[in-house]
Amino acid sequence: MEEETGMEQPIVQLKNLTKVIGKRKIIDNLSLDVTRGQVFGFLGPNGSGKTTTIRMMVGLISITSGEIFINGLSVKQNFEQAIRHVGAIVENPEMYKYLTGWQNLIHFARMIPGVTEHRVKEIVQMVGLEGRIHDKVKTYSLGMRQRLGVAQAMLHKPGLLILDEPTNGLDPxxxxxxxxxLRRLAKEENITVFVSSHLLSEMELMCDQVAIIQNGRLIDIRNLEHGSKGDQAMRVLFEVNAEQPAHAALTARGKQAEMVAPGVVAVFAQREEIAEANEILVSSGVKVYGIRQQVKTLEDQFLEITGGEQRV
Ligand SMILES: Nc1ncnc2c1ncn2[C@@H]1O[C@H](COP(=O)(O)OP(=O)(O)OP(=O)(O)O)[C@@H](O)[C@H]1O
Ligand SMILES: [Mg+2]
Structure with a gap:
């Protein structure tokens, strides 16, 4: 293990994963790798197959064809071992509402060998429930129940935490x-979090990487840099006095330009090229009144990629 340098094994690998229910292909040849220590988003509209994929990952339903590896272990061939280091919340976690949060956790901890009271305390603190842990679960808010669920799933120190739509029903x-x-868990407990959602805006803030699925197929994988990267091409809007000569001047010089509205030309450019494009315009006698970068949120990109299709 220690010998392996650089080529770290992904914690999750889906290989040509397919699920057929009845005559329908719910998951269609889905392949992806999840590298360790990150918060990985699994994003798709309603009915795209997120829950179905997760249910296969944790062995709640069978795999029609293809493979799932967790820690290099096949969920099909080596289920017990593969699932050992997984914590998951797939449907709403079952809690005893008339018991306190603490009593619930102790109850679950007893079923897992090697989980000490110290560990229970540690995880309670990690999910920020220490103030309310001795209250009955029925007095908890939805968010507190979610956190208790995460605490339960984390008791045995899993290397991988799988959460199906944990933000459902939560307020901002x-x-x-x-x-x-979740970000803190990934960092402090050194775990990988695999989290599904159809909500885009918060995935953007939560995840290091996002896989986008639609109709059971992988559409895209995106790295979400928390911070900015200078060398990425972006769409830049130039506000000009006349869009046609502006467009002609830019394309004549090999720039990728587009007339988007009266007085507005868009250029797809890297940072340095923005200055170049501006120079081209000015030297061609075009008046430039404004330059602004069109910032696309993940939501825009998502709607663009999926065609805005929201299936239920
Ligand atoms: N047991 C089943 N029998 C028949 N069809 C099913 C079954 N389970 C899921 N499906 C279908 O598979 C598709 C994917 O469902 P799934 O629940 O995985 O989507 P999802 O991405 O989790 O959606 P949501 O965002 O609404 O939770 C849907 O069209 C659903 O109707
Ligand atoms: Mg679902």
Whole structure:
């Protein structure tokens, strides 16, 4: 193990994963790798197959064809071993509402060999429930129940935490909280978090990488840099006095330009090229009134890629 340098094995590998239910192909030849230590987003519209994929990952339903490897172990061939280091919340976690959060966790901890009370305390603190842990679960808010569920899934120190739509039903403050502690978990407990969602905006803030699926197929994988990268091409809008000569001048010089509205030309350019494009315009006698970068959110990109299709 220690000998392996550079080529670290992905914690999750889906290989040509396919699920057929009845006559329908719900998951269609889905392949992806999840590298360790990140928060990985699994994003897709309603009915795209997120829950179905996750249910196959944790062995709740069978795999029609293809493979799932967790830690290099096949979920098909080596289920017990593969699943050992996984914590998951697939449907709403079952909790005893008339017991306290602490009693619930102790109850689950007893079923897992080697989980000490110290560990329970540690994880309670990690999910920020220490103030309310001795209250009955029925008095908890939805967000607090979610956190208790995560605490339960984390008791045995899994290397991989799988959460199916954990933000469902949370208010913006709850989503923010969840986001913060998932990022903290990834960092402090050194775990990989695999989180599904159809909500785009918060995935953008929570995840290092996002896989986008639609109709059971992988459409795209994106790295979400938390920070900016100078060398990425972007769409830049130039506000000019006349779009046609502006467009002609730019394309004559090999720039990728587009007339988008009266007085507006868009150029697809890297940072340096923005200055170049401006120079081309000015030297061609075009008046430039404004230059602005069109920032596309993941949501825009997602709607663009999926064609805005939201299937239920
Ligand atoms: N047991 C089943 N029998 C028949 N069809 C199913 C079954 N389970 C899921 N499906 C279908 O598979 C597709 C994917 O469903 P799935 O629940 O995986 O989507 P999802 O991405 O989790 O959606 P959501 O965002 O609504 O949770 C849907 O069209 C659904 O109707
Ligand atoms: Mg689902």
């Amino acid at each position: 403050a709850g989503i923010r909280e969840l986001r913060d502690y």
